[in-house]
Every structure is written in C-alpha cells, then in structure tokens.
Amino acid sequence: MAQINDNFIKIPATYLFSEIAKRVNQHKEANPDAPIIRMGIGDVSLPLPDASVDAMIKAAEEQRHADTFRGYGPEQGYAFLRDAIVANDFAAKGLSIEADEIFVSDGAKSDTGNIGDIFSVNNRVAITDPSYPVYVDTNAMGGRAGEPNEQNVWSNLVYLPCNVANNFVPQLPTEKVDLIYLCYPNNPTGTTLTHAQLKVWVDYAKANNAIIFFDAAYEAFITEENVPHSIYEIEGATEVALEFRSFSKTAGFTGTRCGYTVVPKAVMAFAENGEKVALNKLWNRRHSTKFNGTSYVVQRAAEATFSPEGKKQVKALIEFYTENARIIREGLEKAGYTIYGGKNAPYVWAKAPEGMGSWEYFDYLLKEKNIVTTPGAGFGLSGEGFVRFSAFGSREATIEAMKRLS
Numbered sequence: 001m002a003q004i005n006d007n008f009i010k011i012p013a014t015y016l017f018s019e020i021a022k023r024v025n026q027h028k029e030a031n032p033d034a035p036i037i038r039m040g041i042g043d044v045s046l047p048l049p050d051a052s053v054d055a056m057i058k059a060a061e062e063q064r065h066a067d068t069f070r071g072y073g074p075e076q077g078y079a080f081l082r083d084a085i086v087a088n089d090f091a092a093k094g095l096s097i098e099a100d101e102i103f104v105s106d107g108a109k110s111d112t113g114n115i116g117d118i119f120s121v122n123n124r125v126a127i128t129d130p131s132y133p134v135y136v137d138t139n140a141m142g143g144r145a146g147e148p149n150e151q152n153v154w155s156n157l158v159y160l161p162c163n164v165a166n167n168f169v170p171q172l173p174t175e176k177v178d179l180i181y182l183c184y185p186n187n188p189t190g191t192t193l194t195h196a197q198l199k200v201w202v203d204y205a206k207a208n209n210a211i212i213f214f215d216a217a218y219e220a221f222i223t224e225e226n227v228p229h230s231i232y233e234i235e236g237a238t239e240v241a242l243e244f245r246s247f248s249k250t251a252g253f254t255g256t257r258c259g260y261t262v263v264p265k266a267v268m269a270f271a272e273n274g275e276k277v278a279l280n281k282l283w284n285r286r287h288s289t290k291f292n293g294t295s296y297v298v299q300r301a302a303e304a305t306f307s308p309e310g311k312k313q314v315k316a317l318i319e320f321y322t323e324n325a326r327i328i329r330e331g332l333e334k335a336g337y338t339i340y341g342g343k344n345a346p347y348v349w350a351k352a353p354e355g356m357g358s359w360e361y362f363d364y365l366l367k368e369k370n371i372v373t374t375p376g377a378g379f380g381l382s383g384e385g386f387v388r389f390s391a392f393g394s395r396e397a398t399i400e401a402m403k404r405l406s
C-alpha cells in the first residue's frame with residue numbers, strides 16, 4: 001500500500017491569493033467598469049536589464065554550435081558566475097566569502113524551501129511572524145511544525161512576533177531554538193534590522209549552537225546606512241548563518257530564475273552521535289544529488305548583472321521601484337494612515353484604521369477605492385490589522401492609487 005507523507009495533508013490550502021482573486025472577481029462582476037489598480041503583487045513589472053538579455057542571446061547562439069555548446073554544467077554553478085558573485089556581492093564589500101561557499105540555484109524559494117532537507121526533524125524552528133509563507137509550509141512538510149490549529153498556528157513552531165509594540169524587531173525566544181529564519185529587508189512588512197539588532201541574533205546562535213537562515217532577497221533595495229546588506233557583515237556570522245540571495249527582485253529574474261545560497265565552510269551542526277558536521281559538505285551533497293544546475297544561458301544573464309552596464313541598468317530598476325515606494329509612503333501618510341517599511345524594501349505595511357481587520361481594510365480599499373492590496377493576516381497572526389502595498393506596479397498606477405486615497 002503506497003502511503004503519502006501525511007505532513008502534506010495537514011497543511012491548509014493556501015487560501016490567501018485564491019481568496020483575493022475571488023473577492024476581486026466578485027467586485028469586477030458587480031462593477032464591470034471599475035478601474036482596478038493592483039498593489040498586491042509580489043512580482044516585478046519592469047523587463048530584464050538589456051545586459052542580461054544580450055548575454056542570453058549570445059549564450060543561446062553558443063548553444064547552437066558544436067564547438068561552443070555546453071551540456072551539463074557544475075551543479076553548484078559555473079565558476080564565471082560564482083566568481084562574479086564573490087567579487088561583487090562580498091569581496092567588494094570587504095566580506096571574505098569563497099567561490100566554493102556559493103551554490104547557484106533556480107531561486108531563493110527553492111533554496112529556503114529545500115534547506116530543511118539537511119536538518120533533523122527534531123530541531124526547534126523559530127520563524128518571524130508575519131513571514132514569507134515558504135518557511136512555515138516547508139517545515140510543516142518536513143515534519144518539524146507539529147499540528148496546525150484553526151488559525152493556522154503550528155504547535156511546534158516558535159513564532160517571533162514583529163509588531164508595532166516591538167517596532168518590528170523580533171525579540172529573542174524564551175525557549176531554546178535551533179533553526180531561525182530571518183528575512184531582512186522583510187517581506188511582507190518592508191522593515192529592516194540594524195547591525196546591532198542583527199548582531200543580537202548572531203550572538204544568540206553562537207551561544208546556543210543554532211543556525212540562522214538569512215533571506216536577503218531584497219538586499220538591493222537598501223538605501224539607509226545602518227542596514228546590513230549581508231548577515232556576514234556581523235562578526236561571527238560565517239560560523240552560524242546561511243544566506244539566501246536572489247536575482248528575482250534585484251534584476252527582474254522572477255520568470256528567468258536564478259538565485260544562490262551561501263554556506264560558509266565554518267558553519268557546523270551536530271550529528272546524532274554528537275559529531276560536528278560542516279553544512280557546506282552536506283548542502284553540496286544534497287544540491288548535487290537533487291539539482292543538475294541552473295541553465296547555462298540564465299547563469300550568463302545573471303553574470304551580466306555584474307558588468308558595468310548591467311550594474312547601471314539594475315540600479316535604474318531598483319531606483320524606479322524605490323521611487324514608487326516613496327510615493328506610496330508619502331501618499332498613505334498624507335491620507336492619515338500609519339505606515340511602516342518602504343524605505344529599504346518595495347513593500348509598505350499599512351495599519352488598518354482602528355477597529356478594522358486586515359480583510360475589512362482590504363475590502364474597503366477594493367470596494368471604495370478600487371485598489372487591490374494583500375491582507376497582512378495572510379502572512380501570519382501578527383499580520384492581522386495590516387495590509388501590504390507593493391511598489392512593483394507602474395508609476396502611473398502608483399500615483400493614481402495615492403490620488404484616490406487622498
């Protein structure tokens with residue numbers, strides 16, 4: 001008798017985006033001419049940088065000819081890309097990460113989701129609340145989350161609330177945890193941690209033999225000085241932290257697919273017999289067994305984001321969204337809303353008017369203003385009472401939305 005992994009049927013159906021779609025469709029049916037503006041999207045809207053497209057065309061042409069054709073490449077990524085990552089994302093910033101500590105992949109969703117493969121089911125997992133849903137759901141699939149209650153709170157996960165009371169800075173857990181997911185700049189709140197605030201977590205991990213999974217998918221959006229671009233800016237982090245990066249939000253690769261994970265050789269965890277094991281070796285084993293490498297053409301596109309033209313074009317993309325975020329922040333503030341984030345991230349986290357829940361605020365914005373947002377409650381219990389505005393839309397739509405709210 002074939003038996004399934006029962007953990008999969010414990011996970012409630014992802015209700016957030018289907019519920020949003022249902023409500024938007026109902027509104028459209030009742031008001032066919034409603035000029036709806038979508039500010040709920042977590043996807044980019046501007047096309048790829050020219051440098052990346054040109055690199056893909058050149059690489060595709062190489063694939064046409066026997067003498068330049070490439071078949072299977074190294075599972076961990078080509079040296080040309082790993083070296084470019086090391087040089088530009090780390091060495092240029094004074095951080096010593098080596099090429100064999102970089103694992104190129106098809107994106108940070110896969111890596112943040114798959115990393116649990118190399119960890120025991122017995123680990124206690126801490127996750128900031130609200131959070132990117134992948135962390136919770138993949139730990140549930142791996143059997144580390146326990147049982148969900150009717151509010152979708154899992155019995156074995158340790159939630160780290162990020163709310164107005166703590167200014168969206170997660171507090172250290174009162175019980176001991178082993179694996180800690182941190183995403184900064186944060187999706188969905190758009191908030192950040194300073195060096196000092198992140199150091200608290202690195203110190204905790206060192207003192208407790210814990211591992212930090214640092215999701216830096218929005219690193220490129222940082223504008224303020226005291227916000228770390230990499231967790232390796234914190235002393236000691238190369239012993240306790242893995243970092244996830246993505247070309248998706250940085251350079252518009254959401255449909256092209258490329259990301260990477262940093263696993264420093266000094267990061268250790270323990271086998272059941274107490275032996276210390278390097279995670280770099282373990283992840284290399286996992287990655288090369290279950291993954292056959294990111295497409296050569298795509299790796300060339302990613303490499304091109306580090307060329308002089310590529311860097312200029314990527315900067316322009318980020319500046320465009322950053323300006324949208326500024327327009328949203330100022331528009332919402334002028335309209336009297338209390339907001340967070342949006343300074344170092346493409347998301348603005350807006351507090352619902354007093355006494356209104358996430359979904360009520362969502363409905364109000366949809367029905368009265370024809371603006372689609374994402375209800376904060378969909379990202380976890382602490383997201384209740386908020387909606388997320390995304391800066392990934394067009395300039396025109398962003399300005400028009402703020403006009404409607406004024």
Ligand SMILES: *Cc1c(COP(=O)(O)O)cnc(C)c1O
Binds near residue numbers: 106108132183246249
């Ligand atoms: C978008 C996003 C990612 C990136 O996912 P890709 O698979 O690289 O497209 C990772 N983490 C967070 C928090 C995100 O919002």
